[in-house]
Amino acid sequence: MIGVAILGYGTVGSGVQKILSENRGHIARMVGDEVRLTHVVDIRPLSNMPPEVVVTQRYEDVLEADEVKIVVECIGGAVAAYEFTRRALESGRSVVTSNKELVSTKGDELLDIARAHSAMYLYEASVGGGIPLLRPISQCLRANHILGVDGIVNGSTNYLLTRMEREGVSFPAALGEAQRLGYAESNPAADIEGWDARRKLAILAHVSFGARLSDEALIPTTGISSLTPDDLRCARAFDGAVKLIAHARVQNDQWNGWVSPAVVDGDSPLYGVSDVFNAVVVHGDCVGDCMFYGRGAGSLPTASAVVGDVIDAAQHLNTPKQEMDFEVIPAFALDKEERANWLVRVMGADQETRKRVQEALNVEKMAELESVSGEKMTAVRTGPMTDLEADQAQARLEGLAKGSFIRFLR
Amino acid sequence: MIGVAILGYGTVGSGVQKILSENRGHIARMVGDEVRLTHVVDIRPLSNMPPEVVVTQRYEDVLEADEVKIVVECIGGAVAAYEFTRRALESGRSVVTSNKELVSTKGDELLDIARAHSAMYLYEASVGGGIPLLRPISQCLRANHILGVDGIVNGSTNYLLTRMEREGVSFPAALGEAQRLGYAESNPAADIEGWDARRKLAILAHVSFGARLSDEALIPTTGISSLTPDDLRCARAFDGAVKLIAHARVQNDQWNGWVSPAVVDGDSPLYGVSDVFNAVVVHGDCVGDCMFYGRGAGSLPTASAVVGDVIDAAQHLNTPKQEMDFEVIPAFALDKEERANWLVRVMGADQETRKRVQEALNVEKMAELESVSGEKMTAVRTGPMTDLEADQAQARLEGLAKGSFIRFLR
Numbered sequence: 001m002i003g004v005a006i007l008g009y010g011t012v013g014s015g016v017q018k019i020l021s022e023n024r025g026h027i028a029r030m031v032g033d034e035v036r037l038t039h040v041v042d043i044r045p046l047s048n049m050p051p052e053v054v055v056t057q058r059y060e061d062v063l064e065a066d067e068v069k070i071v072v073e074c075i076g077g078a079v080a081a082y083e084f085t086r087r088a089l090e091s092g093r094s095v096v097t098s099n100k101e102l103v104s105t106k107g108d109e110l111l112d113i114a115r116a117h118s119a120m121y122l123y124e125a126s127v128g129g130g131i132p133l134l135r136p137i138s139q140c141l142r143a144n145h146i147l148g149v150d151g152i153v154n155g156s157t158n159y160l161l162t163r164m165e166r167e168g169v170s171f172p173a174a175l176g177e178a179q180r181l182g183y184a185e186s187n188p189a190a191d192i193e194g195w196d197a198r199r200k201l202a203i204l205a206h207v208s209f210g211a212r213l214s215d216e217a218l219i220p221t222t223g224i225s226s227l228t229p230d231d232l233r234c235a236r237a238f239d240g241a242v243k244l245i246a247h248a249r250v251q252n253d254q255w256n257g258w259v260s261p262a263v264v265d266g267d268s269p270l271y272g273v274s275d276v277f278n279a280v281v282v283h284g285d286c287v288g289d290c291m292f293y294g295r296g297a298g299s300l301p302t303a304s305a306v307v308g309d310v311i312d313a314a315q316h317l318n319t320p321k322q323e324m325d326f327e328v329i330p331a332f333a334l335d336k337e338e339r340a341n342w343l344v345r346v347m348g349a350d351q352e353t354r355k356r357v358q359e360a361l362n363v364e365k366m367a368e369l370e371s372v373s374g375e376k377m378t379a380v381r382t383g384p385m386t387d388l389e390a391d392q393a394q395a396r397l398e399g400l401a402k403g404s405f406i407r408f409l410r
Numbered sequence: 411m412i413g414v415a416i417l418g419y420g421t422v423g424s425g426v427q428k429i430l431s432e433n434r435g436h437i438a439r440m441v442g443d444e445v446r447l448t449h450v451v452d453i454r455p456l457s458n459m460p461p462e463v464v465v466t467q468r469y470e471d472v473l474e475a476d477e478v479k480i481v482v483e484c485i486g487g488a489v490a491a492y493e494f495t496r497r498a499l500e501s502g503r504s505v506v507t508s509n510k511e512l513v514s515t516k517g518d519e520l521l522d523i524a525r526a527h528s529a530m531y532l533y534e535a536s537v538g539g540g541i542p543l544l545r546p547i548s549q550c551l552r553a554n555h556i557l558g559v560d561g562i563v564n565g566s567t568n569y570l571l572t573r574m575e576r577e578g579v580s581f582p583a584a585l586g587e588a589q590r591l592g593y594a595e596s597n598p599a600a601d602i603e604g605w606d607a608r609r610k611l612a613i614l615a616h617v618s619f620g621a622r623l624s625d626e627a628l629i630p631t632t633g634i635s636s637l638t639p640d641d642l643r644c645a646r647a648f649d650g651a652v653k654l655i656a657h658a659r660v661q662n663d664q665w666n667g668w669v670s671p672a673v674v675d676g677d678s679p680l681y682g683v684s685d686v687f688n689a690v691v692v693h694g695d696c697v698g699d700c701m702f703y704g705r706g707a708g709s710l711p712t713a714s715a716v717v718g719d720v721i722d723a724a725q726h727l728n729t730p731k732q733e734m735d736f737e738v739i740p741a742f743a744l745d746k747e748e749r750a751n752w753l754v755r756v757m758g759a760d761q762e763t764r765k766r767v768q769e770a771l772n773v774e775k776m777a778e779l780e781s782v783s784g785e786k787m788t789a790v791r792t793g794p795m796t797d798l799e800a801d802q803a804q805a806r807l808e809g810l811a812k813g814s815f816i817r818f819l820r
Contacts, residue, residue, distance in 0.1 A: 019553050019696055030552060124550065130697035132542075132550030140534065140542030142440060143429050143717035269703055272682045279701075286429055286714035287540035290704035293679055294697060304696035307553030319729070 002031065002314050003067035005039035006074060007059070007084055009046055012098055012125070013074035015303025020310070021050070027307070031314045038067055059084055063091055070313050072306060073097040078105050089113045089121060094313040094320070098125035098302050104199035107206070107213035120320050122309035127153060127200040128278050130301030131294035132308075137282055138207045144284030146208040148249035150409060151280035152273050153200040155296045156184045156191040157224050157244045162274045165232040165241065168372045171225055183276060193223035194244060194259040201246035201257055204280065209250045215332040222260040230371045231404055234345045234379035237367040239266035242343075243273070245409055249335070256335040262409040263343050270409075339384035345404040346397070349376035353400065360396035381408070412441065412724050413477035415449035416484060417469070417494055419456055422508055422535070423484035425713025430720070431460070437717070441724040448477055469494055473501055480723050482716060483507040488515050499523045499531060504723040504730070508535035508712050514609035517616070517623035530730050532719035537563060537610040538688050540711030541704035542718075547692055548617045554694030556618040558659040560819060561690035562683050563610040565706045566594045566601040567634050567654045572684045575642040575651065578782045581635055593686060603633035604654060604669040611656035611667055614690065619660045625742040632670040640781045641814055644755045644789035647777040649676035652753075653683070655819055659745070666745040672819040673753050680819075749794035755814035756807065759786040763810065770806035791818065 004020065006013045020027070020037050028034045039054045039062050040046065046055050054061060062068050071088040073095055075081040081102045088095050090113060097103065102110075103123045114121040124134050128151075137146065152158050156178065163174040175192070178184035190196045202216035224244050235242045240263040248257030264270045269291045273279040278296030281289050295301045341364060346357055349368040357363065362383035371377045385393065390405050414430065416423045430437070430447050438444045449464045449472050450456065459465050464475075472478050481498040483505055485491040491512045498505050500523060507513065512520075513533045524531040534544050538561075547556065562568050566588065573584040585602070588594035600606045612626035634654050645652045650673040658667030674680045679701045683689040688706030691699050705711045751774060756767055759778040767773065772793035781787045795803065800815050 015696075023553060023555070026555070027553070130551075130694075131700050132546035135550050136542035136546045139722070140545050140715070140718050141540075142721055143433060143437070143714045145433070145436070269682065269687075272679065277679075284540075284714065286425075286710040286717075288705050288708075288711055290541050290702070292700070292702060294700035298698075300696040301698055304553045304694065305550070307696075308550050311552055312549070 001034045001036055001067060002069050002317065003036060003038035003065065004070045004072060004310060005041065005062040005065070005068045006037065006072045007041045007062075008073070008075035009040050009042040009044070010074060011299045012302050012306065013040070013072070015299035016072055016074070016306050016310075019300070019303050019307045023307075027311060030311055033314070035310065035314050039065060063087060069093055069317055070310055071095045072310065073099060073102075075099070076101070078102045082106050085110055085121070086113060089117055089119045092117050092119050094120040094122065094317075096122045096306055096309040096313060098123065098306055100126040100196070100199040100203060104202045104213050104216040107203070118320050120313050120316065122313060123203070124309050125302050125305035127203050128280060128292065128294065129296040129298060130304045131278060131292050131296065132305075133280055133292050134203070134207045136292065141282065141284050141287060141290070144286045146250070147283045147285055148247070149204050149208055149280055149282050150270065151201070151204065151246045151278070152243050152270060153246050153278055153280065153296060154191055154197045154244055155276035155278055156188065157197075158273065158278070159183045159276045160192070161224065161227070161232065161242060161244065164227070164229045165236070168229045170229065171227060192225050194221040197221075197244060197246045197259045201248055201259055204246070205248045205255055205257065208248070208282065209255060209330060211255050211330060211332070218332040220258045220260070220334070224261055227261055230377060231343070231345055231406060233369060233372065234377070235263045235343055235406070237369050237379045238263070238343070238365060238381050240264060240343070240408065241271055242406060243270060247409070250330060251335065253330050254333040255330045256333055260407065262407050264409050268409065336386060336388065339386055340407040340410060341384055342382045342390050343406045343408060344380040344382060344397070344401050346378045346380070346400045347371070347375060348400075349378045353378060356397070356400060361393055411444045411446055411477060412479050412727065413446060413448035413475065414480045414482060414720060415451065415472040415475070415478045416447065416482045417451045418483070418485035419450050419452040419454070420484060421709045422712050422716065423450070423482070425709035426482055426484070426716050429710070429713050429717045437721060440721055443724070445720065445724050449475060473497060479503055479727055480720055481505045482720065483509060483512075485509070486511065488512045492516050495520055495531070496523060499527055499529045502527050502529050504530040504532065504727075506532045506716055506719040506723060508533070508716055510536040510606070510609040510613060514612045514623050514626040517613070528730050530723050530726065532723060533613070534719050535712050535715035537613050538690060538702065538704070539706040539708060540714045541688060541702050541706065542715075543690055543702050544613070544617045546702065551692065551694050551697060551700070554696045556660070557693045557695055558657070559614050559618055559690055559692050560680065561611070561614065561656045561688070562653050562680060563656050563688055563690065563706065564601055564607045564654055565686035565688055566598065567607075568683065568688070569593045569686045570602070571634065571637070571642065571652060571654065574637070574639045575646070578639045580639065581637060602635050604631040607631075607654060607656045607669045611658055611669055614656070615658045615665055615667065618658070618692065619665060619740060621665050621740060621742070628742040630668045630670070630744070634671055637671055640787060641753070641755055641816060643779060643782065644787070645673045645753055645816070647779050647789045648673070648753070648775060648791050650674060650753070650818065651681055652816060653680060657819070660740060661745065663740050664743040665740045666743055666748075670817065672817050674819050678819065746796060746798065749796055750817040750820060751794055752792045752800050753816045753818060754790040754792060754807070754811050756788045756790070756810045757781070757785060758810075759788045763788060766807070766810060771803055
């Protein structure tokens with residue numbers, strides 16, 4: 001029997017308990033041994049737990065139980081979760097988690113500890129919820145050099161943008177509705193400011209091309225709170241849709257990336273990814289572009305990825321698998337030369353406005369359309385510009401286009 | 411050093427050679443040993459082969475070379491490929507292939523032989539080319555029961571349907587163009603009659619829920635050669651697109667499925683899958699719907715999946731991995747009760763035609779539109795009907811709707 005302990009019995013933890021219990025026979029056949037939940041650690045009192053499971057507030061009970069071989073960390077955050085993960089790995093137990101905050105801030109160190117103690121630290125569920133993503137990249141695509149990734153990795157913001165586009169509602173109104181429906185947190189900052197997407201991008205960059213997880217702190221990040229339904233309408237005038245994109249590329253043994261709203265063209269596979277769905281496009285040198293799509297959150301989808309990792313850990317208790325071994329760990333470097341087309345929204349469409357726009361911008365396409373409130377507005381797709389050139393152009397347009405420069409995803 | 415032999419040096423075989431050579435250092439680091447191409451078996455004379463590679467027409471040279479541990483079968487077909495694969499597995503060597511014909515017809519037997527000789531038979535590249543698909547299903551999603559799959563798994567037919575829809579050209583015209591561009595074979599029967607998609611569906615059903623590969627022969631299959639651009643136009647009138655769909659479901663410990671043109675609704679992730687791209691939606695009981703998308707063919711994409719399997723085989727030379735072990739091997743059973751909405755195209759839109767349509771069909775939606783040649787036509791989306799009921803309705807419409815009943819994918 002292989003014992004499993006769950007730390008933190010919330011949305012994901014309870015989903016893991018449910019799957020381990022309902023698919024017990026199926027899992028035992030794959031592992032060749034029974035995989036059984038033996039301990040749950042939570043500071044709250046828990047009801048409805050099977051009698052054979054030890055429910056405790058003392059983490060030490062897990063460390064003292066020899067039958068526990070795998071620890072599922074569902075605490076969240078990077079304080080107690082870090083402490084408990086480190087001690088479990090140091091005791092030779094494998095740890096499975098969906099905690100992207102801990103993986104992105106302390107993952108480099110925790111992976112080193114895991115290697116030193118012949119244990120595994122697995123976090124498939126930390127990006128894309130239940131979508132198979134990290135293991136396909138690091139295993140199935142390993143004949144490739146991965147050149148870059150582009151993803152929609154935060155379901156809450158994708159839901160907000162979908163509502164704003166389809167119903168023309170403002171950002172605050174869409175957020176209020178999403179909070180009522182449980183699609184956005186009561187404290188939504190990590191989602192809407194792009195921090196959650198930034199953590200996931202660091203993890204994707206790690207498994208794709210060996211980036212240091214802690215480089216997360218260097219990724220330029222812009223959230224979606226300043227977007228208006230008029231911006232989304234302008235994007236649609238050029239057959240595009242605005243998404244919160246997590247983008248990374250490798251160039252000359254360094255990597256760079258950003259998290260930012262961007263316009264996705266109608267012929268991109270990311271274009272149709274709406275509501276709470278997530279999708280990641282991986283660019284490989286042999287395979288070209290592959291996309292992985294599905295629900296990026298939720299109790300059972302996320303728990304299904306966690307249990308997939310538990311099965312993997314259980315199958316490799318005595319032969320922990322080699323972590324992927326990369327040729328270089330490229331450093332993060334801002335790419336100041338990267339050029340993008342930009343979407344610019346200007347209120348008004350009279351001759352004088354159009355003239356100022358023509359003078360200030362390298363106009364590739366221009367369209368006149370109506371705002372949500374019925375005013376005329378002008379939408380422009382510019383020629384390629386760097387971030388700096390876009391800032392300069394924005395200054396030239398002062399008073400006309402405040403805060404409405406959005407890059408097109410190439 | 412781990413020796414690799416390639417049997418058949420065509421499109422895929424030469425791609426495998428290229429990746430093994432160019433990514434040699436990267437692969438050696440992952441495997442912990444050098445993985446080197448030592449033999450190529452082909453009946454044609456080959457030029458430009460590195461001098462250290464033995465080029466031979468005698469397969470026995472491979473069996474006699476102790477350093478060859480992994481055989482890459484790129485011969486195609488099920489005759490010589492079967493013989494050579496069987497003998498390699500019996501000698502304890504692992505075999506990697508993209509040969510869906512062999513896997514679907516002889517895979518059950520070959521997997522048994524592999525298990526009996528502690529070897530691996532790997533075929534990730536046989537479905538979806540380079541898209542990670544079979545391993546994510548059998549490994550990452552293994553905490554789920556897979557309830558079904560729906561895929562666009564044949565790039566040639568998807569390309570033809572895209573051209574017919576966008577340009578309004580006939581099936582023969584689109585086929586001729588695709589053959590000139592190399593997107594369709596000179597003998598296109600296996601693609602356009604759906605046989606290639608049927609083989610891939612059998613493989614997907616095998617890894618998803620333990621179907622016998624040889625049940626492939628039982629899958630009802632309809633190709634795309636009778637479709638017209640007017641059918642595609644009618645589908646678009648209901649925000650849908652016609653795709654060649656490979657569909658399978660598990661019900662009551664049996665499985666069923668079909669390969670057939672079907673109308674995909676605009677809100678399905680399969681809707682935007684155009685040109686030569688492939689995509690497969692997997693329905694899991696915990697994860698919900700996941701989609702895997704990318705190029706389903708081509709030398710380097712397919713070879714990248716083959717080399718991924720070669721790396722896997724090389725890492726498990728002495729510890730061949732457990733094949734997934736399913737609870738049941740469900741038998742194939744036609745699902746005569748399955749109901750679908752149907753798209754019906756009727757030439758003409760006069761009062762008499764509409765009256766006959768209303769009498770013959772359970773009409774859910776009706777639209778009047780123009781055919782490619784400028785005639786009026788009537789498009790109908792019916793209420794749910796079984797295949798038998800659709801046949802009966804078609805008989806009632808005799809003379810009005812010949813051959814233009816297409817099911818909607820649910």
